[in-house]
Amino acid sequence: MARTYTPSLPIWCAGCGHFGVLNALRSAVRDLRIPLHEVALLAGIGCSGTIQNYLGTYGYHALHGRVVPTAIGVALADPRLTVVAAGGDGDGYAIGAGHLIHAFRRNVSLTYVCMNNETYGLTKGQSSPSGFLAGDEGSFDGPLAGLAIRGSTFIARGYTGRPEQLARLMRAALEHSRERRGFAFLEVISPCVTYADTYPDWEHTLYDVDADAAYSSGDRALAFSTALRLAEDRRLPIGLLYRAAEHAADASAPAVPASSGAPTPDLVARYEELLGRYAVRSSSGAGAAR
Amino acid sequence: MTPPIRDITIVAAGQGGDGSVTLVSALGELFAGRGYHVYEAREVASRVKGGVAAASLRASVDPKRCLGDATDLLVAFDAAALEQNASALAPHAYVVYDSSEGPAPRGRIPATASVIEAPLSRLAVRDLRRDLYKNSVALGLAARLLGAPDALTEETLTTHLGKLSEQLRAANVRALRAGFAYADEAGLTAGSASWSLDRIEAEERVLMTGNEAIAFGFLAAGGRFFAGYPITPASEILEWLAERLPSFGGVVVQAEDELAAVNMTMGAALTGTRAMTASSGPGIALMQEGVGHAASAEIGIVIVDCQRAGPSTGMPTKPEQSDIGMLISGGNGDIPRIVLAPGDPREAFELTVLACDLADRYQGPVYVASDQALSQNATTIRPPDVRGISPDRGKLLREVDLRDAAEFRRYSLNGYGDGVSPWTAFGTPGGQHLVTGNERDEWGLVTTAPAMRTRMTEKRMRKLETVRDSLPRAVVSGDPKAEIALVGSGLETGVMREAAERLAASGVATKVVQIRTLWPILEDVLEALDGCRAYVVEHNATGQYAAALSAAGAAARVHSILRYDGLPFRPSELVAAVEEKEFA
Ligand SMILES: Cc1ncc(C[n+]2csc(CCOP(=O)(O)OP(=O)(O)O)c2C)c(N)n1
Ligand code: SF4
Numbered sequence: 001m002a003r004t005y006t007p008s009l010p011i012w013c014a015g016c017g018h019f020g021v022l023n024a025l026r027s028a029v030r031d032l033r034i035p036l037h038e039v040a041l042l043a044g045i046g047c048s049g050t051i052q053n054y055l056g057t058y059g060y061h062a063l064h065g066r067v068v069p070t071a072i073g074v075a076l077a078d079p080r081l082t083v084v085a086a087g088g089d090g091d092g093y094a095i096g097a098g099h100l101i102h103a104f105r106r107n108v109s110l111t112y113v114c115m116n117n118e119t120y121g122l123t124k125g126q127s128s129p130s131g132f133l134a135g136d137e138g139s140f141d142g143p144l145a146g147l148a149i150r151g152s153t154f155i156a157r158g159y160t161g162r163p164e165q166l167a168r169l170m171r172a173a174l175e176h177s178r179e180r181r182g183f184a185f186l187e188v189i190s191p192c193v194t195y196a197d198t199y200p201d202w203e204h205t206l207y208d209v210d211a212d213a214a215y216s217s218g219d220r221a222l223a224f225s226t227a228l229r230l231a232e233d234r235r236l237p238i239g240l241l242y243r244a245a246e247h248a249a250d251a252s253a254p255a256v257p258a259s260s261g262a263p264t265p266d267l268v269a270r271y272e273e274l275l276g277r278y279a280v281r282s283s284s285g286a287g288a289a290r
Numbered sequence: 291m292t293p294p295i296r297d298i299t300i301v302a303a304g305q306g307g308d309g310s311v312t313l314v315s316a317l318g319e320l321f322a323g324r325g326y327h328v329y330e331a332r333e334v335a336s337r338v339k340g341g342v343a344a345a346s347l348r349a350s351v352d353p354k355r356c357l358g359d360a361t362d363l364l365v366a367f368d369a370a371a372l373e374q375n376a377s378a379l380a381p382h383a384y385v386v387y388d389s390s391e392g393p394a395p396r397g398r399i400p401a402t403a404s405v406i407e408a409p410l411s412r413l414a415v416r417d418l419r420r421d422l423y424k425n426s427v428a429l430g431l432a433a434r435l436l437g438a439p440d441a442l443t444e445e446t447l448t449t450h451l452g453k454l455s456e457q458l459r460a461a462n463v464r465a466l467r468a469g470f471a472y473a474d475e476a477g478l479t480a481g482s483a484s485w486s487l488d489r490i491e492a493e494e495r496v497l498m499t500g501n502e503a504i505a506f507g508f509l510a511a512g513g514r515f516f517a518g519y520p521i522t523p524a525s526e527i528l529e530w531l532a533e534r535l536p537s538f539g540g541v542v543v544q545a546e547d548e549l550a551a552v553n554m555t556m557g558a559a560l561t562g563t564r565a566m567t568a569s570s571g572p573g574i575a576l577m578q579e580g581v582g583h584a585a586s587a588e589i590g591i592v593i594v595d596c597q598r599a600g601p602s603t604g605m606p607t608k609p610e611q612s613d614i615g616m617l618i619s620g621g622n623g624d625i626p627r628i629v630l631a632p633g634d635p636r637e638a639f640e641l642t643v644l645a646c647d648l649a650d651r652y653q654g655p656v657y658v659a660s661d662q663a664l665s666q667n668a669t670t671i672r673p674p675d676v677r678g679i680s681p682d683r684g685k686l687l688r689e690v691d692l693r694d695a696a697e698f699r700r701y702s703l704n705g706y707g708d709g710v711s712p713w714t715a716f717g718t719p720g721g722q723h724l725v726t727g728n729e730r731d732e733w734g735l736v737t738t739a740p741a742m743r744t745r746m747t748e749k750r751m752r753k754l755e756t757v758r759d760s761l762p763r764a765v766v767s768g769d770p771k772a773e774i775a776l777v778g779s780g781l782e783t784g785v786m787r788e789a790a791e792r793l794a795a796s797g798v799a800t801k802v803v804q805i806r807t808l809w810p811i812l813e814d815v816l817e818a819l820d821g822c823r824a825y826v827v828e829h830n831a832t833g834q835y836a837a838a839l840s841a842a843g844a845a846a847r848v849h850s851i852l853r854y855d856g857l858p859f860r861p862s863e864l865v866a867a868v869e870e871k872e873f874a
């Protein structure tokens with residue numbers, strides 16, 4: 001077996017929330033016993049966008065904001081892969097927000113983890129569209145946006161301050177996409193200790209729906225209204241917010257596109273048949289000139 | 291006996307929906323069936339409804355890839371259509387005019403032309419209660435003028451409308467017969483217009499547009515993933531593939547925008563699936579960051595640009611070659627890229643197949659530069675060879691190769707070598723690697739180390755040299771010792787050849803250098819221009835290819851012939867443009 005790259009050590013600041021995301025992902029891949037070569041881990045641009053270097057899987061560093069469409073290309077072209085896209089809130093909610101909406105709509109089976117620190121870590125602390133803690137009424141809420149699209153099938157939010165729950169949610173997300181039930185979206189509150197250390201604030205802001213016996217994650221309307229009600233008290237729900245019922249499984253899973261080797265005689269015959277439809281028919285010579 | 295037609299240009303014009311296109315393509319089939327070469331063009335105003343829509347046809351014994359200078363036969367469905375097309379009429383042209391609303395306005399029609407006024411619409415409504423059959427009535431008259439036997443016209447129309455229901459086909463045939471009947475009343479027997487149809491021994495041919503050929507070429511090259519966003523004049527590629535690729539196990543995505551399209555295409559390519567996207571100028575502009583990423587991260591993808599008039603949204607339905615500058619130098623950073631430029635649908639097929647191979651072999655972006663005219667006009671061509679295609683995936687490693695290898699460095703510098711590293715598809719056991727657009731080391735780990743940066747940059751550029759010998763040479767025709775060369779690509783191809791023949795006939799020896807690789811600029815182009823005055827013919831206002839050619843060393847020889855009014859050159863116009871420069 002060929003020696004390949006050695007996963008590097010994370011370059012994140014000590015205490016960065018992104019370590020928590022990495023840990024959750026590592027244990028989900030391990031617990032589900034997914035061979036590393038079957039995992040395509042695609043990342044955005046940002047501090048978050050180095051996560052692909054740390055696990056020993058196939059790794060891809062996308063353009064800023066384009067990790068989701070790239071992951072869709074991978075997942076459609078080879079549905080055997082476990083496809084995980086990960087990126088920051090700037091990547092997913094600012095420059096890439098348009099793609100996220102369409103990812104919910106398309107519901108292609110892959111997992112997307114938005115590592116939300118409510119700031120631009122890599123470019124040193126500029127504001128992000130997801131300023132919930134800052135009290136910005138106009139802030140972008142990824143899970144809410146996903147709930148608003150009726151074709152979405154898996155929406156969750158975790159918090160790096162609650163690693164056990166996060167590991168559970170990560171595993172559930174991977175299972176959802178591996179079972180071809182569609183697009184699994186997991187937002188992770190993952191504070192940036194250097195430019196926006198929000199750990200102290202989240203504890204009393206987050207509300208865990210998983211711990212609420214009256215909550216049902218199969219009820220889209222409930223998920224939506226719960227989030228809106230909580231927001232009135234400046235609180236944010238975490239946990240498995242919504243998962244579509246079993247029957248929503250993606251039955252239309254595409255076949256793996258043929259590897260592009262030399263065409264079989266069968267294939268050549270089909271190409272020829274297609275070409276024949278463009279053939280110029282020479283006329284039968286009907287009718288003598290009148 | 292009237293002498294048979296050797297070369298004729300026919301135009302049908304009316305409002306969109308009048309059936310000009312169907313009429314012209316039925317006539318095209320009539321000629322093609324008799325062994326003629328045909329070239330069919332459409333002209334629509336750049337808006338949804340309203341405005342004159344015209345379809346044109348050139349039928350000729352020798353292959354032409356453009357319309358003739360003047361219209362020999364015009365079918366006009368209304369006064370606006372007649373007025374817009376009258377000035378292009380040949381002196382002895384025939385005009386079939388729909389006189390349902392009144393007689394033809396003759397102001398601009400040459401006095402020597404013949405006008406046949408026929409109430410096409412009224413006949414259709416009288417006999418079939420529907421105005422929409424008037425184009426079949428017109429076909430009856432036009433075919434008579436062309437000297438086609440009625441039975442042949444009827445047979446052609448019936449096969450041409452093969453996809454329609456039995457009932458609709460029958461109605462069209464009745465309309466056609468109404469046209470014949472009207473011709474009888476008017477005393478128009480076959481041949482009375484001194485035209486007759488020849489029967490020419492011809493090799494096997496197909497009639498295809500450039501876009502059909504590009505889509506088909508991609509399929510036949512083993513392409514199995516396509517992502518695109520609708521845009522004129524590239525949408526037909528998306529539509530063609532959306533209809534067919536899934537049944538070949540492939541995937542077609544109508545993306546939310548061109549940013550998504552190019553990135554999805556790269557994602558698919560990572561899995562070893564041959565992947566392509568297509569657009570026109572505005573979309574290709576949006577894709578520039580992605581194309582640079584494909585070059586940096588070394589992902590082989592094919593990008594088709596069906597160029598239209600720019601900048602911005604420009605004129606969506608008009609051809610231009612004003613993206614050349616963007617294709618050969620757009621994007622941030624030093625981007626190795628290949629830009630191929632087919633000159634007819636057969637080349638469009640072949641160069642798309644080649645583009646797929648090149649993308650795999652040099653692992654980077656390969657553009658196929660088309661233009662509205664090449665993309666949307668149909669031409670008879672020798673059938674492309676779908677049997678002999680065997681994809682060359684370059685240095686693609688499979689599982690077995692990896693099992694035997696000591697190590698796998700995705701961005702191996704390979705002691706520099708040819709600059710091309712081995713690659714493997716995502717999912718291959720033992721081939722895990724990192725792909726990034728940041729500068730990186732051989733393992734794909736990000737670095738800014740100056741020495742590594744230098745070597746990686748040089749490696750990427752070197753790959754172009756490695757595939758240089760596989761890039762399509764220019765097609766040089768005409769007098770090799772000529773002092774004048776016409777240089778151009780895409781929609782200029784046919785018209786340059788015809789202009790050169792005419793110049794030669796008038797004693798001005800001329801050669802034609804049809805460029806098929808716009809980038810990199812190949813030695814053979816410079817050699818072909820050696821000692822010539824090179825007239826670089828292109829559809830843009832700034833001489834974008836001429837500038838590239840000049841920078842490559844041909845500056846002293848290069849003169850530009852430019853056009854940017856949205857219309858292709860007619861042969862006489864190009865001859866006049868050359869003569870003006872030569873004899874000014
Ligand atoms: C097209 C483009 N615009 C801007 C940038 C600069 N840039 C790099 S990372 C980043 C934001 C990162 O923030 P986020 O996605 O939240 O990731 P984090 O670092 O917080 O994990 C920006 C704007 C870029 N790389 N590309
Ligand atoms: S700057 Fe912030 S987001 Fe980036 S690594 Fe440091 S703590 Fe994490």
Ligand SMILES: [Mg+2]
Nearest residue numbers: 088089117119
């Ligand atoms: Mg961030």
